[in-house]
Amino acid sequence: MAVANRELIREINQFSILNTIRTSNAISRVEIARITGISRASVTGITARLISENLIFEKEIQDSSLRGRRRVMLALNPDAVYVVGVKISAFKVSFAVTNMEAGILSSLAIPIQTGKRPVEYIANLIEDGIRHCVEEAQLQLKQISGIGIGIPGFIDSRSGICHWTPLYQKGEIPLRDLIQERLKISTYIENDANTITLGEQWFGQGKGIDNFIVVTIEHGIGMGIVINSQMYRGVKSIGAECGHMVLIPEGTLCRCGKKGCLEAYVSDVSILELARQAHADQKWHADNIEQLTIEKVTALAQKGQPVLRSIFKKAGEILGIGLSNLIHIFNPERIIITGEGVRAGDMLFVPMREAVNRHSHHEMLSSAKILIQKWDDTDWARGAASLVLQELYKSPLNRIKPTI
Ligand SMILES: [Zn+2]
Structure with missing residues (x-):
């Protein structure tokens, strides 16, 4: 041989x-x-x-x-291995140093409006955050085996190129390379929903499950797909975008420019916007409408505000239709729903389950378990850390390309 x-x-x-x-x-x-x-x-x-x-x-x-x-x-x-996970979102950058079992040794969240800043500014912030977090964990940079960065947008995980993100301006050098050059540590970048999916696969509800889907609800709607235990990223390595499936032709305007997308009804940004719109139409009243946040909208709806409750009910119904479509396409064993948006609880998920039952064929539905995963603030960073662990422990078979 x-x-x-x-x-x-x-x-x-x-x-x-x-x-x-x-x-x-x-x-x-x-x-x-x-x-x-x-x-x-x-x-x-x-x-x-x-x-x-x-x-x-x-x-x-x-x-x-x-x-x-x-x-x-x-x-x-x-x-045996320490890694750093980083998650960039619209209002903060979160960090966590974890070990191989995703045990968190230290974590940090820097509140900052990231939108439209130059990529070098974001790189400076990430570098400082990582240095601080590693010190907090009483480790040295040379003990860190890799850095994983999760970010919303169209990210090519192979090349590290970010084709589009709502969070910073693109520069000459990709963010991954900037971090790698500064800290001399292998760095990986990935769509944030995919990092959460990897986190679920390594440590969460996806452990040992061959075929499952993760749907994340936060500012936008994200999605990760695992088929035969492998993350499916599509031909451009960008991943899946179920948030922009059009479910209501000529429906509500989405921030992507199209009408009737799933995201236009279910994401935090959309629910807040729909609540503001209903206020402008004088369907309900709030004393300080400029200060309205998604957390306040959720709390008021949970206390029984009927107009706001109806927004969540509609969101649940649309989400249910979207999930039913996914069940018919992928025939998954599990669908895991997670992200900050799960805070809405039953007022979103009861109508969602009703819609899934109504729109799905029994044969497909009977094998698909829908799990609502309680959200923890360090989950994003834990997911980004799983990105590094996946690279470190990649099967040698994955590196071999068929020759025919
Ligand atoms: Zn859209």
């Missing part, structure tokens, strides 16, 4: 063993050999090397099936 092939096989076996340990929390060598089909001698050799490299460690547990005898198990060393 050629040397290159032998090395590749060893690399694939190592990936397979590491991945099996990662997904099972703690596992014996015998079990690894059984699951992966790799010989016990090879498992022993490869795991010895992984232990010497500090990537995994041995731990003894008492096994009740062996009359309480102790068994030696292998587990991932959570502190």
Whole structure:
């Protein structure tokens, strides 16, 4: 066998063993050999090397099936790798330093209006934030294996080029390269909904699920698709944009310029705008309309304000139609809904579920579980950190292109 092939096989076996340990929390060598089909001698050799490299460690547990005898198990060393996740949004930039299990060592949120600033300004801010956050975690930059940046817009994850984002002006050098040059750490950039999807796949409701979809509700509506355990990004590596599916022909004007998009009814920006519009039409009254925020609109609706409740009801119905379309196209095992917009709770999700049931065929719907994932502010950064972990632990098979 050629040397290159032998090395590749060893690399694939190592990936397979590491991945099996990662997904099972703690596992014996015998079990690894059984699951992966790799010989016990090879498992022993490869795991010895992984232990010497500090990537995994041995731990003894008492096994009740062996009359309480102790068994030696292998587990991932959570502190073998540290990464930084960064999320850029319209009003803040969030950072988190995490270990391999997405345990957060330190986090930071800088409130700032990011819109229309030069890309160099954003790069300065990110550099300072990362330095501060790494210091807070009592680490040094050289201990950081990678930086993942999540950002809304059309991002080519392969080239690192941001084709379009609402958050900053494009410059000569892509943001990814600016950060990489300044900090000398491998940097990855990705659409923010895709980073959340990776976070769900590594650590959340998508763990061990081969086919699932994530829909994020915040300023806009984002989406991530996992097919056969792989993120689907499309031919331009940009990803999916379900927010601009037109669901109501000639409906409400969307910020993209089209009418009747899903996003024009369901996103935070749109719900706030619809509430303002209803106020201008004198359908309801607020004392300080200029200070109205999505949080206030949500709280008032939850207290029973009928006009605002009807906006959320309509949003839920439209979202339900959109999800029904996704169920028919993808036949997913799960749809995970997350993002700051889940704060609306039942007044959005009860009409959504009713619409999904009404518009979906039973055969398709019966296998698709819809989960509402409670939102935590560090989820974006955790997702961006998963982007780095995915790159670090990419299967060697993914690097091989078919020759025909
Ligand atoms: Zn649109």
